[in-house]
Amino acid sequence: MDNKTTATKLPSAESSEDKEDEEEDTSTTDEEEECENEVPESEVIENAFLDELIFRLMTAKSPQAQSPGSKKSVEATPIIQVQISSEEIIQLCDLAIQSFACQKALIRFEKKDLPLVIVGDLHGQFRDLRSILTRCGPPHKQSYLFLGDYVDRGIQGIEVATLLLALKCKYPSKVFMLRGNHEDGNTCMSYGFYDECLERFLLDEGGGDKIWLKFLSVFNWLPLAAIIDSTILAMHGGISPHLHTLDDIDRISRPAIVPPYGLLCDLVWADPDDRHDGWSLSPRGISFTFSSSIVESMCHKLGIELIVRAHQLTSEMIRSGHKFFANGRLVTIFSAPNYLNMRNDACVMKISKKLHCRFLILRTMRKAMRTRSLAHRQRKS
Numbered sequence: 001m002d003n004k005t006t007a008t009k010l011p012s013a014e015s016s017e018d019k020e021d022e023e024e025d026t027s028t029t030d031e032e033e034e035c036e037n038e039v040p041e042s043e044v045i046e047n048a049f050l051d052e053l054i055f056r057l058m059t060a061k062s063p064q065a066q067s068p069g070s071k072k073s074v075e076a077t078p079i080i081q082v083q084i085s086s087e088e089i090i091q092l093c094d095l096a097i098q099s100f101a102c103q104k105a106l107i108r109f110e111k112k113d114l115p116l117v118i119v120g121d122l123h124g125q126f127r128d129l130r131s132i133l134t135r136c137g138p139p140h141k142q143s144y145l146f147l148g149d150y151v152d153r154g155i156q157g158i159e160v161a162t163l164l165l166a167l168k169c170k171y172p173s174k175v176f177m178l179r180g181n182h183e184d185g186n187t188c189m190s191y192g193f194y195d196e197c198l199e200r201f202l203l204d205e206g207g208g209d210k211i212w213l214k215f216l217s218v219f220n221w222l223p224l225a226a227i228i229d230s231t232i233l234a235m236h237g238g239i240s241p242h243l244h245t246l247d248d249i250d251r252i253s254r255p256a257i258v259p260p261y262g263l264l265c266d267l268v269w270a271d272p273d274d275r276h277d278g279w280s281l282s283p284r285g286i287s288f289t290f291s292s293s294i295v296e297s298m299c300h301k302l303g304i305e306l307i308v309r310a311h312q313l314t315s316e317m318i319r320s321g322h323k324f325f326a327n328g329r330l331v332t333i334f335s336a337p338n339y340l341n342m343r344n345d346a347c348v349m350k351i352s353k354k355l356h357c358r359f360l361i362l363r364t365m366r367k368a369m370r371t372r373s374l375a376h377r378q379r380k381s
């Protein structure tokens with residue numbers, strides 16, 4: 001029996017560009033050892049197709065300065081083009097649907113599932129996704145919760161979605177994905193992913209349309225929120241006036257498109273905002289904003305201590321990739337550095353076994369990630 005392939009170690013991404021100038025901050029002690037939490041082999045799916053696909057995605061190299069006519073030589077991050085056929089995407093999407101269909105809309109993590117790395121918006125930044133996986137640890141050792149917005153805006157939504165879905169299928173008890181507002185046909189038709197699919201699979205039978213629709217059929221199954229040790233609630237957008245108990249989230253039926261109003265809509269679209277007290281109509285033209293007082297009362301009502309969400313990159317987040325709100329009851333994280341050439345830093349959040357939260361900063365300029373001991377101690381409620 002070749003059980004060798006089962007325990008396929010995730011190969012390291014090409015990462016020469018971010019090796020040399022890593023920050024010397026070494027405050028990583030107790031957290032580092034915590035990730036040696038290898039997944040039992042019984043929880044790893046043996047599938048040569050997935051192994052090969054993951055290997056190909058993780059080891060592909062960028063064509064490095066090969067394109068003499070490239071206009072934005074210094075600014076642009078070189079693309080890591082990966083050959084993926086439409087048949088492979090269809091096969092992967094079918095596996096992913098099966099995987100998500102046996103998961104509830106609300107994912108429940110217990111203490112034994114910690115430590116956990118939470119990743120915010122990625123928006124097609126494939127190189128940065130690989131960098132996060134390399135830095136934080138491969139998913140056979142380190143658990144991940146991705147908060148959505150895998151596609152659109154950036155140029156490699158196909159690679160980001162494909163790698164995450166393949167990892168999800170391969171390590172179903174270590175990799176978890178939530179839905180973002182961009183994982184929906186109405187949004188990702190307009191912000192890049194549809195065009196990316198059309199262009200890439202132009203000559204395939206059924207064209208890029210077919211592949212885009214196939215991805216959508218997976219997105220419609222994505223879970224919508226996660227609760228960690230009954231104290232930390234995570235989602236892409238925010239809370240909702242329709243959220244009364246956590247069971248309300250479980251009752252959302254899937255597959256579903258994102259509706260124009262209601263609980264599902266708010267979970268992927270809402271934002272915190274203290275410019276108006278209470279609930280207000282969102283300037284996005286869909287869903288609501290909610291103030292600190294709403295966060296406080298929601299935490300009390302649900303019996304939770306912290307809300308973690310993504311969905312926004314505000315000016316205060318440019319140097320750290322995250323921002324607290326409502327006296328530390330809510331934190332926004334954003335994981336796409338140099339998003340739309342904004343030169344922003346980004347971050348991922350790591351929750352330790354003791355429920356301490358810390359932020360690993362993904363630096364834009366020097367492409368180094370350092371740990372900041374911004375340990376946010378969970379307050380007693």
Ligand SMILES: [Mn+2]
Binds near residue numbers: 181236268
């Ligand atoms: Mn979003």
